[in-house]
Amino acid sequence: MSRKRPRGELNGVNVSIPEPVNPPFQMSIRKPAPYSDELDAELERERSDYTTRITYKMAKSGKVSRPIRVYADGIYDLFHQGHARQLMQAKNVFPNVYLLVGVCSDELTHSKKGRTVMTDFERYEAVRNCRYVDEVVREAPWELDDDFLNKHKIDFVAHDEIPYGTDDCQDVYAGLKAKGMFVATERTEGVSTSDIVARIVRDYDIYVRRNLARGYSAKELNVSFLNEKKFRLQNKMVELKDKGKRVMENIGEKKVDMIQKWEEKSRDFIDAFLLLFGREGRLSHIWNESKGRLMQALSPPSSPGRDSSPTSSTSYDRDEAESPPPKTGRYDFSPLPANNLRDNNILNNDYSDDDNDDEDDERQSK
Structure with missing residues (x-):
């Protein structure tokens, strides 16, 4: 679906206002930046017209016919995001910038600032592979003079505003600031090579x-x-x-x-x-069945007896309570009176004679 262009009035006439054009997307760089003594850097330097002095106002306007040559320098030991951000700011300080970066040698750095972790070659290579860098100047000087500026056709120098002193002067960039050739960048707080070294030592x-x-x-x-x-x-x-x-x-x-x-x-x-073990479980059923069978085996069913009515049971209890009369022998062995002893002896003798006669009859019959 096409979008309509906005319209406005100019001296009573309707005119179309063109939409702002977005800048084309820039692809990443496919090769590292050249050194200043290589052919690509020399050709670019020859194409640059350094006869006309470019002021800060002209550079900001974006109406200069050639790229603005901005120079940034440093040690760049253990290249980190603070270094990259500084170079990014230098690259974007003006609309059209050709960024040159100077890196000091080991000999100069060790004499001025102290020992580095990386060698000068390693630092050169680290800087030239940063995407914001267009050219690398090896063995850069500690202080910039006019000969160096004219040789590399430098228009502006980018660095942070903090004065950078030496034994001879308080700020090596004081002369450039006086000429209007200095542009300030901001440092990244909390990130520095010294902090990284301190972290390693700790x-x-x-x-x-x-x-x-x-x-x-x-x-x-x-x-x-x-x-x-x-x-x-x-x-x-x-x-x-x-x-x-x-x-x-x-x-x-x-x-x-x-x-x-x-x-x-x-x-x-x-x-x-x-x-298995609950109240309605299998073991409970098995136990109840076994217990029932065991009780039946131990107590067989009783034979039918007398009527178990309340009357009969009561009479049975009453008969049990009443003891039967004592049994008496066939003959009374109670003691006899003295006047009957004689009759008793006579009786006993008669019985004994009868017994003897019976025994004799049995022998004869045999």
Whole structure:
């Protein structure tokens, strides 16, 4: 769907106002910036017309026919984001900038500022691979004079506004500021090469152990034999600690699944237990059946008896309560009176004679 152009009035006539054109997207640079003594840099320098002095106002207007040649310098040891941001600001200080970056050599840097971590070649290569840089000047001077400015056709010098003093002067950029050839950039707070070096020194043991683990020898790291053994032992302890931490993290990730599975299993176990040992469970039914069979075996059914009516039971209890009369013998053996003893003896003698006669008759019959 096409968009309509906005319309306005100019002296009573309707005119179309063109929409602002977005600048084309710039692709990343495919090759590093050239050094100042290479052919590409020399050709670009020859094309630049340095006969006309470009003022700050002219450069800001964007009406200059050639690129504005801006120069920034530094040590750029351990190239970091603070360096990149400084070069980005220098590149965008004017609409059309050709950025030259000067990097000091090791000899000059060590004499003026101290020892660096990276060599000058490493620092050159780090700077030339920054996307904002168009040209690199090797072995840059500590202080800029007119000969150097004219040689490289420099229009402006970019640096932060903090005075940069030496033994001879308080600010090496004071002359450029007086000529109107200085443009200020801002420093990135909290980021510097000194902070990085301080961080390495503070954590010296950690980085020594790191390099020992990566295959560096104690001689290469300037570490004694005892310290080497100490650092290697510390590495082993750290590895064990990390392994235990990873195990605990894995357990923590699986903890929820384990709890859910345990809850499911516990419910199944409880249901199975109740089915087996509960009040209505299988063992209860088995026990009740076995108990019934055992009771039937121990107490057989009784034979039918007398009527178990309340009347009969009452009479039975009454008969049980009444004791039967004592039994008496066939003959009364109670003591006899004295006047009957004689008759009793006579009676006994008669019985004995009869018995003897019976015995004689049995012998004869045989």
